[in-house]
Structures are given as structure tokens and as C-alpha cells.
């Protein structure tokens with residue numbers, strides 16, 4: 053586990069290349085550990101401003117050396133092309149810190165060196181393998197198009213139902229983010245994990261948000277004796293998971309036809325059933341099973357991105373109208389056509405712009421062997437970290453006349469092509485920029501061809517690109533479409549998160565920087581009126 057406090061020490065110059073420039077210490081003599089953990093965005097701004105001509109810089113968190121990579125081509129190279137990097141140590145840390153997996157159960161992951169392929173890379177009995185079947189559960193039940201289709205259609209069914217509870221033809225006041233935090237979370241959990249979990253444990257949503265707001269302290273490894281609140285939040289959340297798993301297991305008939313259903317009320321999706329059964333069959337403790345199970349419940353990325361998109365659309369009346377017109381074209385007889393929806397150019401541009409601005413992940417790998425990158429010599433044992441916040445705010449990649457990268461611009465990802473008769477059509481495009489855009493992480497594997505053939509074939513396990521990204525896009529775009537098409541909306545005022553008046557609009561809640569999507573720190577009070585028809 054990373055220890056956070058310690059003095060910054062410069063490392064030796066090697067003969068194999070330049071030594072990356074050390075980041076100036078935040079507090080002379082005290083290093084950057086505290087700033088990195090508790091003020092990650094300020095730390096990243098500090099790096100961006102003081103070292104903006106360097107491509108790789110280094111600093112220390114306690115005893116751990118970290119290289120930060122700040123340019124798109126290096127991020128691509130380091131996270132895709134090198135056999136010298138892995139994410140295993142980080143996964144073990146996340147398992148212990150976030151999921152609360154017991155040491156004995158983490159050891160089961162560690163002991164499996166057979167890789168994630170069907171064919172083990174070393175001689176190992178099939179029943180002792182963890183990584184390969186675990187990855188298959190993700191690939192077959194979250195990433196593939198059938199599974200995504202089931203989850204999206206269930207989600208839309210529940211979310212449409214939630215919207216239909218709003219008064220028709222009458223103005224009503226709500227707070228946008230508060231509504232999403234409760235209603236979108238409820239629908240996402242139900243579509244993924246079935247209806248039983250929230251019927252039995254309605255406090256789960258609040259426990260989830262409490263846990264979520266403490267994730268950075270847990271991820272960055274703040275010890276329990278220094279700061280116990282995050283651990284209490286995690287334990288409270290996991291206790292609900294334990295109670296759920298106990299009752300759901302006794303209620304569900306594993307020999308019934310529901311075992312293979314796309315969705316049933318007790319466990320929800322096939323993913324949730326397979327995942328839960330897998331860890332029980334492998335003899336994991338109840339505490340580990342609960343943490344692993346609840347890990348994927350978190351809506352901590354999709355809800356903030358949706359919140360930002362909806363607020364941006366509401367505060368610009370012209371944009372609201374254009375998005376409404378565009379989204380309406382994806383409805384046929386009141387039914388949302390998801391395939392059409394996810395291809396809509398402006399909506400995709402708004403979605404990507406919100407990910408660009410607010411998804412702040414520090415994609416991290418461990419260097420397994422000394423390596424060189426961009427003329428720099430990088431040492432074994434260091435972490436390599438690519439902060440999306442820096443790449444996503446790079447003016448040379450994203451800036452446009454009158455639309456600096458620091459600002460939301462709905463049309464930033466559109467290009468205009470001639471469509472005959474001197475007309476032009478807008479198309480969604482990330483051309484030439486995708487290297488600097490990685491809200492969902494990056495695949496570790498080399499060429500696209502190799503990635504296609506051997507997706508998830510890396511030694512020992514490891515994280516690849518987010519397997520939930522297709523579902524996330526469909527879920528977020530569906531919520532936007534269902535709201536703008538079915539409601540007239542007027543902005544009343546901005547509020548603090550407790551509902552009291554705020555004299556400014558939302559900004560990123562910086563506490564989340566480095567760990568995922570940053571939610572807004574203010575809410576938006578609106579009047580909305582549900583329309584008839586759709």
C-alpha cells in the first residue's frame with residue numbers, strides 16, 4: 053500500500069537516457085504526497101503551469117516514485133505498447149482498499165500467474181485459475197452488445213417510469229443533481245442488480261454516495277489510524293452488501309430457469325448472478341464477496357457526467373432546443389431507438405465534452421522492467437501515471453478560436469462536411485485528438501489487430517479499458533434524451549448541495565480529481581413540466 057507522507061528524494065541519473073525532471077516540492081522539505089492525495093487538481097495545475105514544456109516529470113509519494121506522463125503520444129505508447137508495464141499491484145491495492153477484500157482472498161488473485169486467456173500461460177489446474185474466468189464474466193456479461201442491450205433497455209424502462217411519476221402538464225420544482233443522484237442511481241442499480249436489493253435495503257443509495265465521497269482517501273491509501281471516516285463509510289456500505297448476498301442467496305433458486313435469464317428481480321442481470329456465484333464457488337469470504345459485488349454497483353462516473361450534460365443543456369436555451377430537436381429524431385412512436393440515439397452528432401459531442409472536462413482519472417501502471425520513453429530512462433518499481441485532467445485540458449489539442457479548452461463548448465467535437473447543394477452536415481469527430489482523450493482508460497495491448505484477437509490476454513490479470521463504457525454511453529445519452537424530449541424546463545437558481553441558495557453555478561468538486569468523474573459542487577434548481585405525447 054502506498055504510504056503518503058515522506059520526503060522527496062532525487063534519483064540517480066542513468067546512462068540509458070535523461071532523468072525526468074522532478075516536480076518542485078509543494079512544501080519545501082515535505083514533498084508532494086499530501087498535496088497529491090488531498091488536493092489532486094491543485095497538484096496537477098501546479099505541474100501543468102510549472103513544467104508545461106516537459107513530457108515526463110517525476111515525484112514521490114512517500115517512498116514510491118511516480119512518473120507523470122503529460123503528452124498524448126506518450127500516454128498512448130506507455131499505456132498501450134509496452135510489455136514493461138502492468139496494473140497488477142494496483143489491482144491488489146484496490147481490492148484491499150476499496151473492496152475490502154481479505155488478505156487471503158487477495159492472495160488467490162496474486163497466486164494465479166496463468167493470465168486471462170482461455171489457454172493458461174503456465175501449467176495450472178483450471179479450478180485454481182481466477183483471472184481468466186473473472187475476465188470472461190466481464191467480457192461476456194458487461195461488454196458484449198447483447199448484455200449492453202439488456203441493461204440499457206431495462207434502464208430506460210425504469211427511468212421512463214420514474215419520469216412518468218412527475219406531474220403531467222404542471223410546473224414542478226426540483227433540483228437536477230439531487231434528482232439524478234436518487235432516481236438515476238435507483239434505476240441503474242435496479243437494471244444491473246435487480247429490484248430486490250433496493251426493496252430490502254433502501255438505504256443502499258445513501259450508503260453508496262457516502263462511500264463514493266471517501267474513495268480518494270481510500271484509493272490513495274490514507275491509513276485507517278490517521279483518518280478512519282473513509283473506512284467507516286466503506287464498512288457501512290459493505291455490511292449492506294453482506295446482508296443482501298445472504299438473503300438473495302437463500303431466496304434465489306439456482307436450479308430454476310432464472311439461472312440463465314437475461315434479467316430477474318433477485319440478482320438482476322446475468323453478470324450479477326455469475327459474478328456472485330463465481331466468488332462463492334471460489335471460497336471467498338463473505339466480506340470479500342460483498343466488496344467485490346458492490347464495487348460494480350457504483351454509479352460514481354455515469355451520474356456526474358449526466359448531471360453536467362443536463363445542466364449545460366438547460367443553462368443554454370438555444371442548445372436545449374437544438375438537442376431536443378436532434379434527440380426527438382431518435383424516438384419512433386414514443387419508443388427510444390438506442391442505435392439512432394448513440395449516433396446523434398451533437399449529443400455525442402456534448403457527451404464527449406462532458407467526459408473531456410469532468411472525467412479526471414489518473415490511469416496508473418507499475419513499471420515491471422526498466423524502460424525508456426521519449427528519451428527518458430524510466431526505472432523498474434516506479435509508477436507511471438497518465439492524468440486525464442492534464443491531457444483533456446491541453447490547449448494545443450482542444451483549444452479553438454473563442455473556445456479555450458477550459459470552457460464547455462457543445463460543438464467542440466463536430467466537423468462539417470459537404471452534403472450536396474452547398475449544404476453542410478455536422479458529423480461527430482475526434483479525428484487527430486483521440487490519443488489525448490482517455491476517460492475510460494486505455495487498453496494495455498499493442499496493435500488494434502492484436503487487441504482484437506487477444507483482448508485481455510495479459511500476464512497475471514490487469515486492467516484494460518473500462519468494460520462498462522458502451523453501457524455508460526447508452527445510459528447517459530438515454531437520460532438526456534428522455535428528459536429534454538419529455539419536459540419543458542426553466543432554470544430557477546443555483547443552490548448548494550443542501551438546497552440553500554448559491555451565488556454561483558457549479559464547478560468541479562475537486563475532491564474527486566484523479567479518481568473518476570468529478571461531480572458538480574453546486575446543484576441547479578429548475579421548474580419542469582412533463583409534456584403529454586411521448
Ligand code: HEM
Nearest residue numbers: 353354357411413491492493494514515516518519520524
Ligand atoms: C462515464 C462513465 C465511466 C467512466 C468515465 C469509467 C472509467 C473507467 C476507468 C478509467 C477504468 C480503469 C481503466 C484503467 O485503469 O485502465 C474503469 C474500469 C472499470 N469500469 Fe468503468 N467507467 C464508467 C462507467 C462504467 C460502468 C457503467 C460500468 C459497469 C457497467 C463500469 C465498469 C468498470 C469495471 C468493471 C472496471 C474494471 C475493469 C477491469 O478490472 O478490467 N464502468 N472504468
